[in-house]
Amino acid sequence: MPELPEVETVMRGLAPVMLNNKVSKVKLYRKDLRVPFPKNMEGELAGLSIVSLKRRAKYILVYFDGGLILSVHLGMSGRILINPKNNKYDLKKHDHMVITLQDGVQIIYNDPRRFGMVFILKASELETHAAFRHLGPEPLGNEFSAPYLVESFKNKKASIKQALLDQRMVVGVGNIYASEALYQSNINPQKLAGEITAKKAEELVIATRDVLRRAINAGGSTLKDYRHTDGGLGYFQHNFQVYDQEGKACPDCNCNIDKTGGIKRIVQSGRSTFYCPSKQK
Numbered sequence: 001m002p003e004l005p006e007v008e009t010v011m012r013g014l015a016p017v018m019l020n021n022k023v024s025k026v027k028l029y030r031k032d033l034r035v036p037f038p039k040n041m042e043g044e045l046a047g048l049s050i051v052s053l054k055r056r057a058k059y060i061l062v063y064f065d066g067g068l069i070l071s072v073h074l075g076m077s078g079r080i081l082i083n084p085k086n087n088k089y090d091l092k093k094h095d096h097m098v099i100t101l102q103d104g105v106q107i108i109y110n111d112p113r114r115f116g117m118v119f120i121l122k123a124s125e126l127e128t129h130a131a132f133r134h135l136g137p138e139p140l141g142n143e144f145s146a147p148y149l150v151e152s153f154k155n156k157k158a159s160i161k162q163a164l165l166d167q168r169m170v171v172g173v174g175n176i177y178a179s180e181a182l183y184q185s186n187i188n189p190q191k192l193a194g195e196i197t198a199k200k201a202e203e204l205v206i207a208t209r210d211v212l213r214r215a216i217n218a219g220g221s222t223l224k225d226y227r228h229t230d231g232g233l234g235y236f237q238h239n240f241q242v243y244d245q246e247g248k249a250c251p252d253c254n255c256n257i258d259k260t261g262g263i264k265r266i267v268q269s270g271r272s273t274f275y276c277p278s279k280q281k
């Protein structure tokens, strides 16, 4: 599933081809993904100029001249491909939407599992729209700070791992990066969120930003190559310290893994958590 760094990478990959371009045509190959495609999507978007691209949580937001936003969520398995101009594109299985831009570049949305979402909203509705109004601050923004974390985790009976995944607290820290950030800040994922100290909150904020930034940088370095592969944006190889590393030696410990069993996997709210019990207290 694409997490925040992948979505940011897709957005950054789209920006140079979409900005200051215009929508020429929108073609849909089915009625819906997780929700129906907007009614009369081509009528709404054709002829509009693209003035900016942003990301909010895991939504890619394409801003048009005149105040409309096209919001794209990649769901579990969504991919976006860029077909360069003057290149004949043969539609592939699971291609559900093709946006042709004025210069002939095509933006193709492919999604085998169809948990993705595409909708149109007014820029003025962004804060009040049902998809956005409950979202907490961005983990890379200034609002996400140690005092904010302590305040919003106060009296929480949930584990700190579950609290980090709660989109009302902070957006876009998915299952993978929650494990990685807790590892980096030496916090046991089972600790109660309400018990975090100001000092540990500070370390967690720094670690969260750091793991996300490093992944975004790794994604950015793949962008220059996208035309050489299949044109797909946003999925790239990561090096995780604990995520999916069950039984391996923890990079920060010298303990004998025959005795300790190495990195542990536990299940919290039905999702895997990976951590080192000797490093993370």
Ligand SMILES: [Zn+2]
Pocket (backbone or CB within 6 Å): 250, 251, 252, 253, 276, 277, 278, 279
């Ligand atoms: Zn360890």
